[in-house]
């Protein structure tokens with residue numbers, strides 16, 4: 466079923482959206498859906514949907530459409546949503562606090578097991594049942610727990626040094642909110658740079674003509 470190797474990143478980036486829509490259909494007890502109907506609610510063409518899903522072997526049946534629960538399960542598997550990858554978060558300030566308490570890492574396939582900061586006022590406090598640790602304990606913690614993903618909620622100036630340490634400690638993926646652009650530096654490491662400001666600037670451009 467899953468032939469991950471040659472799948473383009475643009476297809477992968479559409480999968481979470483399929484997963485979300487199918488999850489909503491499942492909640493509404495919808496058992497099956499045609500590619501035409503799925504394309505209508507998602508604003509994609511039916512042929513795009515067929516092409517995307519064919520990358521993984523295709524899941525639809527001629528004249529039947531897609532079984533919602535099966536497709537939801539399969540896409541979840543492709544995305545690795547049940548794998549619970551051990552994850553740490555660096556920077557327990559405003560953003561780190563919000564993410565660690567409001568984001569349900571677990572339901573996206575990540576298990577948040579450690580939070581680190583440099584600030585003695587934050588070290589020892591608890592976020593989402595996790596005690597914030599001194600970042601100087603990073604090496605000891607990673608050797609013991611082997612986390613594979615790190616969420617960076619630290620300032621740009623601190624991010625390069627921390628990222629280098631973390632790569633040496635076996636981190637293989639970064640959810641990077643610091644404005645340090647990591648993607649060029651770390652070949653073979655998965656990096657998702659998140660810049661909420663980019664989305665806002667895109668909105669600024671798009672709304673401009675309607676003001």
Ligand code: NAI
Nearest residue numbers: 556558559560582583584600618619620623642659660661
């Ligand atoms: P904050 O100042 O509240 O928190 C930053 C935390 O990082 C502090 O607790 C600080 O002690 C800690 N820190 C600094 N150096 C560290 C190090 N070497 N090791 C461990 N912890 C360290 O800032 P806030 O609002 O939480 O933002 C964090 C960063 O994320 C900022 O650089 C901000 O520009 C950026 N940001 C990015 C967004 C995005 O969309 N990518 C959105 C909002 C903020």
